[in-house]
Amino acid sequence: MDIPLHTYYRDPRQVRERQRLWAALVSYRVQQERTELERRHIQLSNAQQQELQQEQER
Numbered sequence: 001m002d003i004p005l006h007t008y009y010r011d012p013r014q015v016r017e018r019q020r021l022w023a024a025l026v027s028y029r030v031q032q033e034r035t036e037l038e039r040r041h042i043q044l045s046n047a048q049q050q051e052l053q054q055e056q057e058r
Helices: 012-057
Strands: none
Touching: none
């Protein structure tokens, strides 16, 4: 939902601050998501390596 900023903030400084805070929040969430995906990828890689080792030992 797109809310026009001028409806709530008439002062341009407040508009810029709100935009800056949203940008910071989005960046933080994207970084969190990336970290989680990398962690899962590492877990998956480790599990696959363990499977290969077990097959080779048989």
